[in-house]
Amino acid sequence: MKSPLLSLPGAVPAEGADEGVAAHYGDLFREQRALAAGQGLVDLSHRGVVTVTGDDRLSWLHLLLTQYMTDLPAGQATEALVLSANGHIEHALYLVDDGTTVWAHVESGGAPALIAYLESMKFFYRVEVADRTDDIALVHLPAGSIATTPEGAAVRETAYGRDLFLPRADLEEYAALHGPPAGILAYEALRVEGHRPRVGFETDHRTIPHELGWIGTAVHLQKGCYRGQETVARVQNLGKPPRRLVFLHLDGSEVHLPGPGTPVRLASEGQDGRQLGFVTSSARHHELGPIALALVKRNVPVDAELMAGETAAAQETVVEP
Helix, strand or coil, rough: CCHHHHCCCEEECCCCCHHCCCEEEECCCHHHHHHHCCCCCCCECCCEEEEECCCCHHHHHHHHCCCCCCCCCCCCCCEEEEEEECCEEEEEEEEEEEECEEEEEECCHHHHHHHHHHHHCCCCCCCCCEECCEEEEEEEEEECCCCCCCCCEEEEECCCCCEEEEEEHHHHHHHHHHHEEEEEHHHHHHHHHHHCCCCCCCCCCCCHHHCCCCCCCCCCCCCCCCCCCHHHHHHHHHHHCCCEEEEEEEECCCCCCCCCCCCEEEEHHHHHHHCCCCEEEEEEEEECCCEEEEEECCCCCCCCEEEEEEEEEEECCCCCC
């Protein structure tokens, strides 16, 4: 779904998973600095929006998701995962309950598969699931923003900003009042800086929550059964995940960023060394320069100098080995 904000001056369309919104509006670092200062907004209207209504919505979602949902207070933001039977991550949901409706946003194109799973698990519960992507647009306000929230709009307030669920028809007017907008590249740079994983970027077909630091934030360990819980409990109590997420400071002299999938090796072994992992996301940050997230084998020493492709990389620990 193409955002109307792509018609603004300087807008350059994003590609891949973020197709439909602007990559930037002509000045990536200015846009990043504005967000870091609590100014402007980010058009995330390409993301899927799902709602769950009905008297049983919280207790029902509690049975299906990795998060403790039964007593979720109205207005409190949370996040949760849907796992496969083997404990691999399938969906990440960013949720808030407004007292009558649970609002969630997911990756672009992810709503139909999520809804199909939820519909298959309704049974006798008093719930209704709806895909609201066509009529609701997601807008992100950075932490510190003083922009007003439209009356009646659902809001997720987090440490890094507010997610607003706006009527899609109001998106242009709201952006005109509370802009200027920043592109998805600026938002992604701050996400990478904040070590926040993203489905489809930090995940592959075998990723489990422990590898990305989602235990405690999206996975509640003191709750009843849900699909994939056996894997979560076994790794938490008896073992360690095979991989771990790391943050990389990249050599700023390189012209090109190492893209997702770029092999990560020990710098001491060079280009012929064993592959120890791969880059998941990379960005150019307005203060830190080129940065990245990567998944590496758990036993990679935390002080090891690494290479991301041909680029030297110093690591910071995100998930402890």
